[in-house]
Amino acid sequence: MVYLVLAVVGLVGTWTFNVVAIVERRDFLGEWFGSGPSVDSLGVDLAVVAVAAIVLMVVEGRRLRMRGLWLYVLLVPLVALAFAFPLFLSARERRLAGERAERASGTPPAAGASSSR
Template identity: 60%
Template sequence: MADLRKHWTPLALAFLVISILGLVGTWTFNALAIVQMVDFLGDLVSSGPAVSSITVDLLVVAVAGSIFILVEGRRLGMRFAWLYVVLSGLTAFAFTFPLFLAMRERRLTARGRETT
């Protein structure tokens, strides 16, 4: 059990908590949209300038973050880093990006301990 916990730094745990909050927060509203049979994609682009602004903002961040995941995952030798990008389409980028950051922190911690 100690072996499983050794790479969970406070920063990695913080990212993990943020990831879980991102999943619960987004899926609460996704479920509400499904129950209310709301046109989810239509609402993103036609609910006024403020919603459209937030949508564009988040899409640009998601694209930049996805590129970071792919490049950084490859640099650190993280297998299946592309899966975080794919899963973001099924869950939420608010979940997968902090989850990637948590796993990245664990990888960096493990690499740091290997060199010492």
């Protein structure tokens, strides 16, 4: 549940400013990368974290055989890392909880049970 709350905060927090930038016809990338070394440092910091998060999502998603993995990766640049990564973590937690429940019940996984639920 914490991850879903963070995903909503990330979505609202980032897109509030994105909408303002769109409405005001601002040069989003130009302002982000063209405002000096401290902003450049932030850009590099976030880019490295985004790449690390995507690698984790792909590796962990494949390990858990999660469906729709491509969607989380696509959401990173199209919506926001602050939304996509907590959303992925929430789906991952649900997947792991489902696997624990299946093991506890002794029921073998059904065909197609690799969804993120």
